[in-house]
Every structure is written in C-alpha cells, then in structure tokens.
Amino acid sequence: MEIFKINIEEPIFLRNLLIFPVKNGLENKGLSFKNIDNVMDTKTGRFYELATPDVNKIVFDYNGDTPVLMLDGEEVTGSMQNRIIAQSFIAEPNVRSQIPVICAEENRWEEIGGFKTGYCSYPRIRSILASSFNKKVDTQHEVWKEIERKLTITRTKSRTSSMHEIFDNLNDEVERYLEGFGGLNHNTIGFIGVAGNQILGCDIFCSPEIYHKFEKKLLRSYALDAIEYQHSRGTRPDIETFFKKIITVLNNEELKSRSGHKRIQGRKFFGQMVFHKKIPIHLSAFSN
Numbered sequence: 001m002e003i004f005k006i007n008i009e010e011p012i013f014l015r016n017l018l019i020f021p022v023k024n025g026l027e028n029k030g031l032s033f034k035n036i037d038n039v040m041d042t043k044t045g046r047f048y049e050l051a052t053p054d055v056n057k058i059v060f061d062y063n064g065d066t067p068v069l070m071l072d073g074e075e076v077t078g079s080m081q082n083r084i085i086a087q088s089f090i091a092e093p094n095v096r097s098q099i100p101v102i103c104a105e106e107n108r109w110e111e112i113g114g115f116k117t118g119y120c121s122y123p124r125i126r127s128i129l130a131s132s133f134n135k136k137v138d139t140q141h142e143v144w145k146e147i148e149r150k151l152t153i154t155r156t157k158s159r160t161s162s163m164h165e166i167f168d169n170l171n172d173e174v175e176r177y178l179e180g181f182g183g184l185n186h187n188t189i190g191f192i193g194v195a196g197n198q199i200l201g202c203d204i205f206c207s208p209e210i211y212h213k214f215e216k217k218l219l220r221s222y223a224l225d226a227i228e229y230q231h232s233r234g235t236r237p238d239i240e241t242f243f244k245k246i247i248t249v250l251n252n253e254e255l256k257s258r259s260g261h262k263r264i265q266g267r268k269f270f271g272q273m274v275f276h277k278k279i280p281i282h283l284s285a286f287s288n
Contacts, residue, residue, distance in 0.1 A: 003267065006204075008192065008239065012184070014177045016137035016228035018194040019219070021184050022204050022238055031206065033069040037117045044063070045091070047099070047115035049195070049230045053080050054142075055103050058115070061096045066286050069134060070099070071203075071214060072284055073126040073221070073270050075118030075164060081105045086129055086139070088282055102129065106144045106161040119167045120214075122220040123149075123193070123201040127286035130263060130270035133188050153228060177223035183215060190283075192239050193222040198231025198236060199242050200225050201286035206279065207221050246285050 001154040011018040039045035042165050044064035050057055058076065068091040075084050083101035104121070121129075125146055125244060132139040146161050150156070158165040167174070184191065190204030191212050203218050205211040249266045250273070266286065271285030 003146065006189075006243075007144060008243065011194070012124065012181075014223065015226070016175030016195055016230050016232075017177055017223055018220075018236075019184070020192040021127045021188045022190045022191070022192065022202070023185075023187050025050065029212075031279060031281070032066055033210055033213075033276075033281070034064065034066050036068060036074060037217075038182060038213070039064055039068055040117050045125070047076050047079075048097075050077050053083070055081070057098050057099060058083060059096060059101050060062055062091050063094055064092050067276065069210065069216075069274070069281060072129050073121030073208070074278060075121065076115045076219075077118040077164055078113050078115045080111055081108045081160075082118065082162055082211065083200055084125070084163070085127075086132070087263075088272050089261065090274060090276050090283070102143050103111075104138055104143065104147065104163040106147070108160040108162075118164055120217045121163065122150075122221045122224040123286050124225060125163070126221075126284060127270055127288055130284070130286060131265075131273050131288060132263075135168065135229065162243075167220070167224060170227065172193055173195065173227060174220050175206050178216070178219060178224065181219075186212075188212075191218075193226070194237060194239065195222075195226035196229035196236055198229060198232070199237045199239060199287045201284065202246075204283045206281050210281070242287075244267065245269065246283075250283075 007023045009021040011020045045062040047058050047060050063074050070085050072088045075086050081103055082105040084104045086100040086102050112279045128142045156166050156169045192202040193200040245266045249264050262273045270288050273283045274281050
C-alpha cells in the first residue's frame with residue numbers, strides 16, 4: 001500500500017540554495033514528538049558517556065512524557081569528544097537508551113564537561129551515515145575524511161578536526177542564507193534541497209508540527225553545503241524523478257515491515273527512515 005501522497009511546491013530561493021517545500025506527506029495519526037534541544041533545555045533528558053566510554057555509543061537518559069525524535073546527523077558536543085547520531089532514533093518516555101554515534105572531532109579524546117546539543121550535520125556527512133549499511137564502508141573513516149575535506153575547501157582551521165568548528169567559523173555566511181526567511185508554510189512537512197546542479201537531499205516528516213521543530217537546524221545544515229556551489233552552473237536537476245525513485249523503493253520494499261529504523265538505497269541515493277508504532281515518522285535521503 002502506498003503511504004506517500006505528497007505535493008512538491010515551487011522552490012523558495014535562499015541565495016543559491018533552492019528549497020522545494022513538500023506538503024501532504026506521510027501517514028499522521030496525531031503523534032507528537034520532542035527534539036533533543038527541547039528536552040535538554042528543560043532538563044528532562046541528558047546524554048552521557050558509558051561507564052567505560054565508547055567512541056560509537058553514548059547514553060540518553062530521558063524522564064519526559066513524550067517520545068523524542070533524534071535525526072541522523074544531529075550533533076551532541078562536549079564530554080570526551082563531539083559525536084553525531086548515526087541513525088534516526090526515537091527515545092521512549094522514561095527509558096535509558098544507548099544511542100549509536102559517530103565521532104565528529106577526530107583529534108580529541110579528553111573530558112571537557114557534559115554533553116550539549118549542537119548542529120545537524122550537513123548533507124554530505126548524512127549521506128555517508130545512510131550508506132553505512134554497506135559493510136565495505138568504514139563509516140568513521142569516511143566521516144573524518146569528509147570533515148577534513150570541508151575544513152580544507154572552506155579554509156577553516158580546527159585543532160581537533162571538528163565539524164562543529166566549521167559551522168562556528170561559517171556562521172555569518174550561513175546566517176546570510178536565512179536573512180528575511182520567516183519559515184515555510186504551516187502545511188509544509190519537509191523539503192528537498194538543491195544547490196547548483198546538485199540535489200543535496202531531502203528531509204520529510206509525518207506532520208507540519210514535527211517538521212517545524214527541526215526546520216531551522218536543517219536549513220542551516222543545507223546552507224553549509226550550498227556554500228560550495230555558489231559559483232556552480234548547469235541545468236536544474238530533476239527532483240521529481242529523484243523523489244519518485246525514493247517512493248518506489250519505499251512502497252515496494254522497505255515498508256513490508258513497519259518497525260524501528262530502516263536504511264534505504266536506490267539508484268543514486270542513500271537514505272534512512274524511522275517508524276513509531278508502525279507509522280513512518282521521518283525520512284531522509286541524499287544523493288550519492
């Protein structure tokens with residue numbers, strides 16, 4: 001059964017970043033979620049290291065009453081090193097969970113205080129996370145290599161090879177993308193991002209309410225990638241075909257078992273999808 005009934009709207013131009021709003025969308029049965037920024041601000045949830053710290057795992061202790069949606073690529077900073085969440089995850093109320101993470105700061109393994117929330121990884125990194133189902137891919141190595149590439153191309157310095165410092169150093173440039181932007185229409189449930197002749201990716205949620213909790217963080221991450229394409233020229237890519245391929249994979253294969261987290265792959269894209277009570281909550285997909 002098809003669960004996608006979406007409309008892709010005309011693009012909104014944020015400098016050279018084209019945002020194609022997506023409306024209608026996934027099944028929605030009134031589900032509500034918090035995000036990690038909210039629960040850490042209200043001190044209803046916290047991240048911390050395992051008793052014996054592990055590069056690829058941290059603990060999330062949550063005592064709130066509403067599930068928490070964490071997106072692939074969201075950053076938590078501090079403690080022994082900055083990490084990014086390896087796959088979309090839903091933390092249930094009053095549960096302590098181990099969260100799979102990837103290091104986003106290669107040259108530090110030193111305690112500097114508790115975890116805080118950070119940015120959301122830009123699409124190139126999230127594409128690497130989505131492709132990690134391929135056992136031939138060393139995800140950690142590929143993420144470190146991509147961060148080094150980004151540091152070099154943006155002429156950013158970081159003693160610890162930190163993704164966070166790329167965002168910090170390019171903050172003014174990223175903010176210029178959002179000047180005068182008041183948010184997408186309240187019926188929007190996500191968007192497809194394009195820069196130059198490149199489809200950066202898409203993020204789609206099951207409801208406008210949930211989408212708007214993540215909107216600014218996601219747009220900043222897409223803007224960071226778009227900076228590289230400011231001088232690119234070429235034909236606008238075919239986003240309808242790109243998304244049709246994603247829908248075909250989801251409807252034909254991935255939704256036979258609607259539970260937990262799934263990685264998806266098709267011709268020229270990698271992605272992730274997370275379910276809650278058999279309902280699809282968030283889809284992310286990126287060009288490869």
